[in-house]
Amino acid sequence: MSWLKRLGGGGALLLFTLLLGGCAFTGPQSIFDTAGPIAERQLGLFMYTFWLSLLVLAFVGAFLISALVKFRAKSPDDKRVPEQVHGNLKVEVLWTVIPVFIVLLIAVPTVRTIFATEVRVTPSEEDLIVNVVGWQWWWVFEYPQYGFVTANELHVPVDRRVILNLDSGDVLHAFWVPRVAGKRDLIPGQDNQLWFSVSEPGLYYGQCAELCLGAHAYMRFRLIASPEDEFQSWVSAFQEADARQVSGDARVAQGAQLYRQKGCAGCHGLAGVAPEGVGPNLTNFGMRTSLGAGILPNTAENLAAWLRDPQALKPGNYMPTLWDEADPNREAEIDALVAFLLSLGADEAEMAMASLGGRDGDR
Ligand code: CUA
Secondary structure (H helix, E strand, O other): OHHHHHHHHHHHHHHHHHHHHOOOOOOOOOOOOOOOHHHHHHHHHHHHHHHHHHHHHHHHHHHHHHHHHHOOOOOOOOOOOOOOOOOOHHHHHHHHHHHHHHHHHHHHHHHHHHHHHOOOOOOOOOOEEEEEEEEOOEEEEEEOOOOEEEEOEEEEEOOOOEEEEEEEOOOOEEEEEOOOEEEEEEEOOEOEEEEEOOOOOEEEEEEOOOOOOOOHHHOEEEEEEEOHHHHHHHHHHHHOOOOOOOOOOHHHHHHHHHHHHOOHHHHEOEOOOEOOOOEOOOOOHHHOOEEOOOOEEOOHHHHHHHHHOHHHHOOOOOOOOOOOOOOOOHHHHHHHHHHHHHHOOOOHHHHHHHHHOOOOOOO
């Protein structure tokens, strides 16, 4: 029997090790791999509380184990009862005071961190302000200081305070970029604020962190932090965007026509072509690294698959299937729309690559 027990124990240990192996400290959405002062401060509080709790666990555990060893029955007929301490004033005071002290040790740094990272701030001239609206299941990012709207990819400059005004168009959502700042809810009609700054340029993954039905798990987004000059040229590209100026490429021109004919313009705003609609704004779509609210790299192949059958890639989303399977024009039209969409904001060199399907989504 003992070998069976040992085998069971070994199996449990193996399972536990495998489970722990699933926890990476440097994953793309790891709170342990911080990239900004807010996340750093929150991680500091977490680690402090963790080690303090571990100390309490070790202390209480040591008492428990020593009591179990010291007072165990030495033989089956060992009926000794240890000395009873019920009502001992000294002990009662001690085990009331110590926990109160421990709670204070945690409460004081917690409250200080909350005040340092969570209080509402008044925007100043230098801050970047972005109005964020959550919709089932994608994100509006509006830049009021620069006068344009984009979706699903939030560009910010490094080392500058970013202030997000959070609102929802339908149900509750939550904005969360684990490496940069903690979560904040987007509540219809409630003006929530979240602020942070990013210290290293890079691509950060974000995720809606509030169950919002349907495609909640696919309500992702990307935060792209770049040096100030790169950010400014991204801003200029948006301020100058006008999709009426399509290139001479015949496929791109056909795609531009299809954008209206197939009804894209009814939902997706596009600078110079269509007003803001109920779907993600597609201005400069060719500059996006991802599609479907951050779920796929923005390649010609993925975009074609998305247009062919959006429900297959993101079940439950509100994008209709625009072509009947039997439609003889389907592939040619998808091809043209892909060429048009990827040409938006992309320069000629990138466009040539786009038509070859050679774009890398995760740059
Ligand atoms: Cu939006 Cu979950």
